[in-house]
Each structure stands twice: as C-alpha cells, then as structure tokens.
Amino acid sequence: MVTPSHGQNEVVGVKKSASDEELQNDGDDLTDLKEDVYYNDYIMERIISFVPNIKDRVNIELCSKRMQYLSMRSPYSSYCLDNSVLDINYTMVEPTMSLNVAGNRVNVPSLTSAERIASEVPISEQPGLCILVTRALLKRFTKQIKEVRLGGITDCERRLGYIPDHQAVLVVTRDLCEIFDGLPHANSLSLRNCCLTADVLQYWSRQDSALMRRISSLCFHSIWFDRAEDCEFFVNIVPPNVRRLHLSDCGAQTIMNLAKRVQMIGSNVDHFYIALDFRTFKNATEALNVLKKVNTVAKELHLCICMTNLAIEPGYHALLDALPRLVDLSAITTLQLDVGAFRPLNYQGYERFFGGLIYMNNLKSLFLSGRAIAHQSLPMWSAIVNGVAQLSTLEFLSIHELCKNIRAENIDELCTTLPPTLLSFSIGNSTRFSDDNMMHLVQRCPTLVSLYLRGLRKVRLQTLASAVSSLGNLRRLAICRMGPMDESMYRLVADKHATPSLEAVILGGNRAPLSSEVLPLLHARFQTVMFICHSSRWRESEYCMWRVQEAYMELLAASWFTECPGCEKDVSLIEDDDF
Numbered sequence: 325m326v327t328p329s330h331g332q333n334e335v336v337g338v339k340k341s342a343s344d345e346e347l348q349n350d351g352d353d354l355t356d357l358k359e360d361v362y363y364n365d366y367i368m369e370r371i372i373s374f375v376p377n378i379k380d381r382v383n384i385e386l387c388s389k390r391m392q393y394l395s396m397r398s399p400y401s402s403y404c405l406d407n408s409v410l411d412i413n414y415t416m417v418e419p420t421m422s423l424n425v426a427g428n429r430v431n432v433p434s435l436t437s438a439e440r441i442a443s444e445v446p447i448s449e450q451p452g453l454c455i456l457v458t459r460a461l462l463k464r465f466t467k468q469i470k471e472v473r474l475g476g477i478t479d480c481e482r483r484l485g486y487i488p489d490h491q492a493v494l495v496v497t498r499d500l501c502e503i504f505d506g507l508p509h510a511n512s513l514s515l516r517n518c519c520l521t522a523d524v525l526q527y528w529s530r531q532d533s534a535l536m537r538r539i540s541s542l543c544f545h546s547i548w549f550d551r552a553e554d555c556e557f558f559v560n561i562v563p564p565n566v567r568r569l570h571l572s573d574c575g576a577q578t579i580m581n582l583a584k585r586v587q588m589i590g591s592n593v594d595h596f597y598i599a600l601d602f603r604t605f606k607n608a609t610e611a612l613n614v615l616k617k618v619n620t621v622a623k624e625l626h627l628c629i630c631m632t633n634l635a636i637e638p639g640y641h642a643l644l645d646a647l648p649r650l651v652d653l654s655a656i657t658t659l660q661l662d663v664g665a666f667r668p669l670n671y672q673g674y675e676r677f678f679g680g681l682i683y684m685n686n687l688k689s690l691f692l693s694g695r696a697i698a699h700q701s702l703p704m705w706s707a708i709v710n711g712v713a714q715l716s717t718l719e720f721l722s723i724h725e726l727c728k729n730i731r732a733e734n735i736d737e738l739c740t741t742l743p744p745t746l747l748s749f750s751i752g753n754s755t756r757f758s759d760d761n762m763m764h765l766v767q768r769c770p771t772l773v774s775l776y777l778r779g780l781r782k783v784r785l786q787t788l789a790s791a792v793s794s795l796g797n798l799r800r801l802a803i804c805r806m807g808p809m810d811e812s813m814y815r816l817v818a819d820k821h822a823t824p825s826l827e828a829v830i831l832g833g834n835r836a837p838l839s840s841e842v843l844p845l846l847h848a849r850f851q852t853v854m855f856i857c858h859s860s861r862w863r864e865s866e867y868c869m870w871r872v873q874e875a876y877m878e879l880l881a882a883s884w885f886t887e888c889p890g891c892e893k894d895v896s897l898i899e900d901d902d903f
Contacts, residue, residue, distance in 0.1 A: 373401045402426045419433060513542055544574060545570075562589075580613075595624045601632065694726055696728035728754055735756065749765065762788070775792075779805040781805075803833075820849065852868075
C-alpha cells in the first residue's frame with residue numbers, strides 16, 4: 325500500500341479549502357441575487373402579477389406586510405385572457421350570476437326579472453350578499469378593469485339551450501351602478517339582455533354620473549324596460565364623449581332614437597355597428613330611412629345582416645328590398661352579409677346588390693356566408709365574383725360555405741379577379757378548391773398580410789408550403805380542417821428566413837403531439853405555443869402560436885361572422901322567446 329507523503333497531504337488540503345471557498349462564494353452570490361430580487365419592488369410586482377388566483381394572492385399577502393403591499397399594487401395577469409374585462413353573466417338556471425375577471429369566477433345571488441315579477445313586494449335592490457361580494461371583488465381589480473360586460477348568458481349555454489334568455493334577464497339596479505362608479509379606468513360598457521329600471525336610467529342620464537362620464541364605447545343587445553315610455557328616454561344615457569356604438573336585437577325606432585341622440589350631441593361617432601335581421605324593420609321604406617339617418621352620424625358604419633330562411637316574414641322582404649340601396653350609404657366600411665339560401669324569390673335583389681358594389685367606395689371589409697350555392701343558382705356566384713372584382717378599395721374578404729360545391733374553374737374566376745389591394749383573405753368549407761386556385765390566389769394578391777384557410781381538403785401540403793413561402797408580408801396564417809398536417813409545415817413557420825413576418829399561426833390536422841425535434845423550434849420562434857386537443861376523434865387538434873397576441877386575435881376574427889366587435893357576443897342566435 326502506498327501512503328502519501330506529508331507534502332502530498334498539504335496539496336490535497338489546499339485544494340479542498342479552495343473548493344470550499346468557491347462554494348461559499350457561490351452561495352454568497354446566490355444569496356445576494358435572491359435579496360436583490362426580493363427587495364426590488366418592480367421585479368417582485370411582475371412576479372406576483374402572474375399569480376391570478378385570488379386565494380393564492382391572499383396566501384401571499386398573509387406572509388408579510390411587504391408582500392401584502394406588493395400584492396395590492398400588482399395587477400392580475402391570467403394566461404391567454406383579456407385581464408381588463410369584467411364579464412358578469414349567467415351560467416345556471418338559478419338567479420345566480422357569475423363575476424368573471426382575470427380568470428377568477430365568483431357566483432353571487434342576483435335579482436332577475438322572473439324573480440321580481442313573482443314577488444308580491446316591489447324589489448328595486450340587489451341581494452345584500454351580491455353587493456357585499458361584488459364590492460370586495462372589484463376592490464382588487466379596480467386599477468385594471470377597463471371594460472364592463474353586464475348581463476346575458478354565455479354563447480355556449482345559449483347554443484345548448486339549457487338556460488333560456490328570459491330566465492337570465494338581469495335587473496340593473498341603482499346600488500349595482502354605484503359600485504361600477506368606483507372603476508376609474510372603465511371606458512367600455514356592454515348591456516346584454518338586461519332590464520334597466522327607471523332609477524338606473526335617471527341615474528345614468530345625469531351629467532355627474534361617474535361611470536358614464538368615462539364611457540367611450542357602448543353596446544346594447546336586447547335591452548328591456550319597466551315602462552314603455554322608457555324606450556325613448558333611455559337614449560339619454562349615451563354620454564357626449566361616446567365614440568363607438570354597437571346594437572343588436574333593437575327595433576327601428578330604437579336605432580332612430582340613438583341616431584338622433586348622436587346628432588344632438590353634435591359629434592359623429594367613430595364606429596357604429598348594427599346587427600339586422602327580419603325582426604328589425606317592417607318595410608323597406610322604414611329600413612332606408614333609419615339607415616340613411618345612421619349614415620349621417622357615423623364616420624364608419626358596420627352592418628351585419630342575417631338573411632335567415634324565414635322568407636315568409638315581412639321583415640325578410642323589407643331587408644331584401646332595401647339591400648340594393650345600401651350601396652348609396654357612403655359610411656359603410658364593413659359589411660357582413662349572410663345571404664341564407666339563394667332561391668328565385670331573391671335572385672333579382674341580390675343581382676342588383678352585387679352589381680352595385682362598384683359604388684361602395686369606402687367598403688374595406690366584406691364577409692359573405694350562407695347556404696352552399698346549388699348548381700341551378702350558379703349565376704349568383706358569377707354575380708358575387710363580378711361584384712367583388714369592382715371593389716378597388718377592398719382590404720378584407722371572407723367567403724364561407726357559399727362555394728362548398730362550386731367547381732374549381734368557377735372558383736378560379738374569383739382567384740384571378742380579386743382586387744390587388746387585398747390584404748386579408750379567408751375562405752372556408754370548399755370541397756373543390758384546388759392547387760391551381762391556391763397559386764392563382766397568391767399570384768393575384770402578393771401583398772397578403774392575413775390568410776385563413778379552412779376545410780380545403782383538395783389542396784396539397786406542397787402547394788400550401790409554396791404559397792406561404794411566396795408571401796413575404798404574411799403576418800397571420802391559419803390552416804385548419806385540411807387533413808393530416810406534416811411536420812414540414814411546422815418547420816416552415818418556425819423558420820425565420822422562410823417566413824420572416826409571421827406573428828400568429830394556427831395549424832390543424834394533428835392527431836398526436838409533435839415530435840421533440842419540432843417543438844423547440846416553435847418555442848424559439850413564438851412566444852406562446854398552445855396545443856388544443858379535441859376529445860372527439862372526428863375533430864382535429866390544433867396548434868395555436870403567436871409572437872403578438874393582437875395578431876392572434878385578428879386571425880380569429882377572420883372566422884367570426886356575427887360576433888359584436890365591442891363585446892364578442894354572438895348576435896346571430898335567435899330564440900323564440902325574443903319575439
């Protein structure tokens with residue numbers, strides 16, 4: 325056995341002490357770093373802001389006075405949500421409303437119309453627990469709430485039909501309005517399926533109303549009143565500084581009264597959105613008079629027209645007769661038209677409308693949808709193609725369902741005659757859209773910024789890759805329901821050199837998660853990569869990726885047809901109880 329000499333022991337001892345000293349120095353540096361982070365208010369506020377759950381925040385605040393101070397100053401930042409929105413709606417049949425903000429949901433009892441009608445004693449106040457909990461909740465979110473969405477049920481619940489709309493008519497009371505006065509940054513108010521009492525109308529009509537003085541955007545969707553005379557008086561709640569108005573489920577007289585109110589204020593609104601259906605007007609003369617009045621008080625007019633299959637209704641014929649005259653409204657910048665089904669009854673009206681599109685000089689966005697065009701209605705497709713080709717200022721075009729059965733050569737007529745100024749194009753559910761159509765589209769519109777493709781099963785991946793690579797300005801891309809998606813497409817969107825401008829992408833067709841080689845490339849390119857897996861084996865999963873969340877929301881908007889741009893409510897859902 326060889327034993328080390330005395331000198332060797334000294335060397336080992338020196339090395340050991342040196343390593344211990346390095347570890348101690350590293351530990352000291354780590355301790356200093358932790359202290360630098362902990363005592364830096366800015367960093368700690370950023371860290372705490374990513375704890376959106378209220379219960380977790382309370383636990384943080386119980387740690388120390390410093391953590392309580394930092395938590396009360398930090399906003400609530402929930403993932404993939406608009407954390408500045410307070411959404412109050414109904415998710416159950418009971419008169420219990422849900423307060424939703426920054427990913428938190430709190431259920432409180434509330435006063436509904438059904439409950440108030442059944443009561444023998446007049447009720448004009450919310451339950452005490454509702455006011456107590458609402459005031460305590462909003463105290464935590466006072467600094468970040470900018471938009472209040474009040475009333476109604478979620479679109480999902482409305483489609484399922486478990487909760488009828490009339491069951492969830494929230495009675496807006498004075499005590500509830502006083503709570504909203506404490507939101508200093510709220511500048512948008514949406515009233516959806518609400519009953520406004522006379523006290524509320526009088527309170528909000530006052531010039532010293534704290535909330536209404538700050539409101540610049542208003543949404544009215546299916547508003548109810550206690551008295552018939554309140555239908556005319558309620559327009560007084562529109563503040564002088566309002567810049568955006570959004571209406572649906574409103575009668576002709578209500579729209580006219582609001583237009584007169586804006587005219588009396590003396591300043592045209594920047595954006596006026598109106599959703600029209602067969603219940604809005606009684607005849608074409610009334611429709612034209614109302615729309616012409618609105619045209620004079622709006623800088624930008626956004627019309628959403630739903631031509632349903634109820635062709636026997638007088639309101640349907642009123643819209644059909646007024647449709648060709650819409651081309652005379654110079655303020656229209658966005659038009660969403662659901663044509664329903666083409667039939668000999670409406671051929672002449674639609675032909676006159678599409679033939680007059682050339683006179684809509686300010687039209688920038690056009691959404692077209694409806695039933696698939698049948699073979700005997702092919703002249704209607706030609707009318708659409710010729711009308712779109714005449715829109716020299718068009719920037720956004722969306723066509724869904726209409727060209728489902730249109731042959732490739734007829735689709736090519738559209739792709740080769742599109743306005744070269746087009747920046748965004750969206751098409752969905754076409755069984756015969758071919759590779760040639762795709763290439764002719766990108767050749768005709770090389771400056772496309774947004775491209776949304778859905779349900780084009782005949783287009784090959786090689787053609788899609790070639791088209792995407794040739795669009796140097798492409799910022800938003802969606803390819804969904806088009807069969808299995810190869811990983812080469814994911815590599816393409818992850819390549820900064822091949823697609824330098826991409827900000828948001830939605831790719832579908834995946835039956836399983838991507839390989840471990842592709843995912844790091846996507847995470848390196850995009851700030852957020854989200855995998856949406858559908859439980860149904862008939863629905864394909866999707867990857868949603870974005871560097872800029874606004875670009876992702878704009879990409880989703882390309883597929884929305886009847887959602888209010890102010891509060892995202894689906895205004896196309898019509899219940900029998902609404903009549």
